[in-house]
Amino acid sequence: MNIIEYKGAEAVSLDGIHWDIYVKNRDLIKDLKSNRNIQTSDIRYGSWSLEKGLKRGAIYPSDDFIHMEEQGAIVYEYLLEHHRQVPFPFLDNYELWLLNTNAQPLALIDSSLRESDMDKQPLLDWRAGLVCCNDFKSDAYEIIKKNCNCDMSAGQYLTHYINQLTDNIPKAQWFKRTIDGHGIGLKGNNIPDNLISRELNESDFHPFMINDSLHDNQHINLINEYIQWQSPWLLLLETLSESQRMIFEDKSRSRALVVDQLHQLYPEILDTNIINAARVEATLRKINAKPIEKESVSSTEYIELSPSPYE
Secondary structure, eight states: OOEEETTTTEEEEESSSSSEEEEEEEGGGTTTTTTTTTTOOOEEEEETTTEEEEEEEEOOOOOOHHHHHHHHHHHHHHHHHGGGOOOOOOOOOOEEEOOOOTTEEEEEEESSSSSSGGOOOOOOOOOOOHHHHHOOOOHHHHOOOOOOOSSOOOOHHHHHHTTTTSSSSEEEEEEEOTTTTTTEEEEESSSOGTTTOOEEGGGGGGGTTTTOSSSSSSHHHHHHHHHHHHHHHTOOOTTOHHHHHEEEEEGGGOOOHHHHHHGGGOOOSHHHHHHHHHHHHHHHEEEEOTTOOOOOOOOOSOTTOOOTOOO
């Protein structure tokens, strides 16, 4: 998600082409003693794309809305000047990791731009995601399933498996990631005081956000297949090596619709033939698709986002 933020206004894009602009009245909570965990409702200022221009949202005749509109207009003007600069660099260097029974990072479950956002109460479990639970297929899981007599999808099983590697009372810790990849331990949930201020090496944090060590071979294969299934999204990362990017570009060919939506946000493309082939396939699939056939790629953070331009 690429975001332009100014005070109570945000322009948000999941593809670098279509933007939704929201405004909110932060003045409603400014005088409260503690307002970090209080949310105010978003109002749609409008939606914008270079092709279609600005489509305004509802206008409310109130002084508060006039003030919010001014902030929305500032974000909109900035968007017009800087929309070609996507993808914006990642700035969420505060990361919340679920810890395994050895108090080591197991899986990334949240991230934040600001230390103040760490006050919110997180869900202390890792989730593969709804799309994964529905669509992810795994050869490794088919072997595992024969031994465990499991009646669940590969994504559901992976979610269960990762979460059972934690303590009975799950522990999670925030880390501030430094430029060199180290992590400085900050506050957490259900962690002892001696873990605060610890410093972990870059190697303690898996670059693809889920630790693939200390498992048996079949579960390592399952995790690796899951990581490969996420290739279209992992191509968004700025930190991929050339060899990793080449592998993910190749694996992403099977997820043509996702690649077609996200390619504008890839910081680098090594093999344009692969990405272009996926986009051509996506175009053909969209032309021939029935109305009910779609591949969900939206974030859960902004459920009000406009329908996909492909629907």
